[in-house]
Amino acid sequence: MNILVIGGGGREHALAWKLKQSPRVDAVIVAPGNAGTAGECKVRNAEVAADDLDGLLKLAAEERIDLTVVGPEVPLVAGVVDRFRAVGRRIFGPSAQAAQLEGSKAFAKDFMQRHHIPTARYAVFTELNAAWEYVLQHGAPIVIKADGLAAGKGVVVALTLAEAQCALDKIFAVNSLGDSTVRVVIEEFLDGEEASYMVMSDGYHALPLASSQDHKRRDAGDKGPNTGGMGAYSPAPVITPEVEQRIMMEIIQPTLRAMADEGVPFIGVLYAGVMIDRQGQLKVIEFNVRLGDPEAQAVMLRLNTDLVDLVDAALDDQLQHVSVEWDRRPAVGVVLAAGGYPGKVTTGHVIDGLGGWGPVGKVFHAGTKRTAQACVATAGGRVLTVCALGSTIADARERAYAMTQKIHFEGMFYRHDIAYHALGYRQ
Numbered sequence: 060m061n062i063l064v065i066g067g068g069g070r071e072h073a074l075a076w077k078l079k080q081s082p083r084v085d086a087v088i089v090a091p092g093n094a095g096t097a098g099e100c101k102v103r104n105a106e107v108a109a110d111d112l113d114g115l116l117k118l119a120a121e122e123r124i125d126l127t128v129v130g131p132e133v134p135l136v137a138g139v140v141d142r143f144r145a146v147g148r149r150i151f152g153p154s155a156q157a158a159q160l161e162g163s164k165a166f167a168k169d170f171m172q173r174h175h176i177p178t179a180r181y182a183v184f185t186e187l188n189a190a191w192e193y194v195l196q197h198g199a200p201i202v203i204k205a206d207g208l209a210a211g212k213g214v215v216v217a218l219t220l221a222e223a224q225c226a227l228d229k230i231f232a233v234n235s236l237g238d239s240t241v242r243v244v245i246e247e248f249l250d251g252e253e254a255s256y257m258v259m260s261d262g263y264h265a266l267p268l269a270s271s272q273d274h275k276r277r278d279a280g281d282k283g284p285n286t287g288g289m290g291a292y293s294p295a296p297v298i299t300p301e302v303e304q305r306i307m308m309e310i311i312q313p314t315l316r317a318m319a320d321e322g323v324p325f326i327g328v329l330y331a332g333v334m335i336d337r338q339g340q341l342k343v344i345e346f347n348v349r350l351g352d353p354e355a356q357a358v359m360l361r362l363n364t365d366l367v368d369l370v371d372a373a374l375d376d377q378l379q380h381v382s383v384e385w386d387r388r389p390a391v392g393v394v395l396a397a398g399g400y401p402g403k404v405t406t407g408h409v410i411d412g413l414g415g416w417g418p419v420g421k422v423f424h425a426g427t428k429r430t431a432q433a434c435v436a437t438a439g440g441r442v443l444t445v446c447a448l449g450s451t452i453a454d455a456r457e458r459a460y461a462m463t464q465k466i467h468f469e470g471m472f473y474r475h476d477i478a479y480h481a482l483g484y485r486q
C-alpha cells in the first residue's frame with residue numbers, strides 16, 4: 060500500500076520512518092517532508108504544503124494513496140480529514156469540528172467545563188478593559204492565552220501584573236487594527252509537573268501510547284520563552300501506573316465519551332497536556348489533536364508494533380481488540396534549534412556530522428532541506444531531534460548528547476538538561 064504523511068517536521072519524519080517499516084507498505088510520500096524524509100528508503104517527498112488541501116487531495120489521487128496520516132494541527136483544523144472523507148479517502152485524524160479541541164482554547168475550556176473535566180479556572184474575553192479587570196481581581200501569576208493556533212507560542216505565563224498587561228496589550232493591539240474576532244483566555248496559574256499523555260482513538264475506545272514528557276521552554280531549568288518543544292523523553296516517570304489510570308478515568312475517557320455524545324466522535328491522536336500538582340491533583344492544561352513534537356520522536360523510537368496495523372484498527376473501530384508493544388528501553392530526544400528560535404531565524408546553513416548512528420540512535424529531521432550541492436542545510440527554527448535509546452533514561456540521555464557533539468551548523472543551540480526531571484525519579 061501507499062501512504063501519505065502530511066507535514067514536514069520531526070514528528071512527520073518519525074511517523075514516515077515508523078510507517079515504512081511495515082511489510083504492508085510499498086511507499087510513503089511526505090508532503091512536504093524535509094531532507095530527513097527524502098533520505099529514507101521507501102520514502103519520498105512531494106512538494107505540496109501541509110495546508111494546501113486542494114494540492115493534497117490531488118496528490119493523493121495521483122499517487123494512488125491508500126491511507127493518509129496527518130501530522131500537524133493546521134490541516135486538521137482546516138478540515139483536511141473532512142475533505143478526504145468526502146471523496147472516500149482513508150485518512151487518520153479528527154474532523155475539523157473535533158479538532159476545535161486544539162483549534163480554539165475557548166472551545167476546549169468551555170467543553171471541559173461543560174463536562175466536568177478538570178482544568179484551570181478561566182474566563183474568556185473579547186475586550187481589553189474587561190480582561191484587565193479580571194487580571195486585577197485575580198492577581199499574578201496568571202496565564203494569558205490568545206485564542207487560536209499559535210504553534211505553542213501564544214501563551215504567556217505572566218509572573219507579574221506588568222507582564223500580564225504587556226501580553227494583553229499585544230493581543231488587543233491586533234484587535235484595534237480591525238480584527239474583531241480576537242479572543243483571549245485568562246486562566247489560573249497551575250504549579251506542578253507537566254506531562255504529555257497521548258492516546259489513539261477510534262471515536263469510542265482509547266489505546267494509550269507510551270507516556271512522554273516535553274520541555275516547552277527554550278532555556279535550561281525550564282526558563283525563557285515557550286517554544287514548540289526543545290526535547291522529550293519516554294516514558295515519563297511522573298506518570299506512574301496510578302496516575303496513568305487516573306488520567307484515563309478522569310480525563311481521556313470522559314473527553315472521548317463527551318465528544319461522541321455531542322455527535323463529534325474523536326478519531327485520531329488525542330494529546331492531553333496534564334499538570335500534576337503536589338497534592339496529586341490532575342488538571343488539563345491543553346488538548347492537542349495530534350502527536351506532540353518532539354514527543355512523537357521519542358515515542359516512535361520505542362514502538363515495536365506495526366503502526367499501520369494500529370492506524371487501521373483506529374479507522375475500523377477495532378482499537379479495543381489490539382495491543383501495543385513498546386521497547387522497554389527509555390528514549391530521549393534533544394532538539395537542535397537555529398539561533399534566534401523561537402523568534403526569527405536565519406536559514407540555509409549547512410549541517411555537518413549527520414548520519415551513521417547504528418540501532419540505538421536516530422536523528423529525525425525537522426527544518427532541513429537538501430541543497431543543490433547535495434548537502435543538508437537548515438530551513439527552520441527546530442532543525443533536528445537527536446534521539447537515542449538506553450538501558451535507563453540517564454543512559455539514553457548520555458547517548459543522545461554524545462550524538463549531538465558530532466553535529467554542527469551555524470547558530471545551533473540546544474538545551475543541555477533534557478530529561479532532568481526524570482533523573483530524580485528512581486527507575
Ligand code: AMP
Pocket residue numbers: 179202204211212214216246247248249250253275285332344345
Ligand atoms: P498551552 O499552549 O496551553 O499548552 O500552553 C503552553 C505552555 O504554557 C504549557 O505547556 C505550560 O507550560 C504553560 N501553561 C499553560 N497554561 C498554564 C497554566 N494554567 N498554568 C501554568 N502554566 C501553564
Ligand code: GLY
Pocket residue numbers: 211273287288347350351352353354
Ligand atoms: N511538544 C508540544 C506539542 O507538540 O504541542
